[in-house]
Amino acid sequence: MTSVARHCVRRSERCVAWYGTFKAELIEIQGxxxxxxxxxxxxxxxxxxxxxxxxxxxxxxxxxxxxxxxxxxxxxxxxxxx
Structure with a gap:
């Protein structure tokens, strides 16, 4: 895996984690x-x-x-x- 591909995977993992936090803390609790x-x-x-x-x-x-x-x-x- 190239360094660019590794960077994209790590970035994607962080985005998924952030969205999970956003969804759990805001959407599911406050809506x-x-x-x-x-x-x-x-x-x-x-x-x-x-x-x-x-x-x-x-x-x-x-x-x-x-x-x-x-x-x-x-x-x-x-x-x-x-």
Missing amino acids: PWKDVDQVERAIFQWVTWYNEERLHSALDYVPPAEYERDFWQGQERIPQSA
Whole structure:
């Protein structure tokens, strides 16, 4: 298997895992909705929570937005060589 094929398989696996989480946590638990506007709001809120607020085990249970903020603040403190 080529490295490109391996990358595509790994990416596909991550997408399937993400969709499974999305479906289990949002669609199956919070639905059904009255109209498309409710669905759109629910999706926006869930994606915002997922990307910014959820505790992520690979990040030592720190929300992704906080982890990224701390990372970039740490980069600012490291002197850059010329």
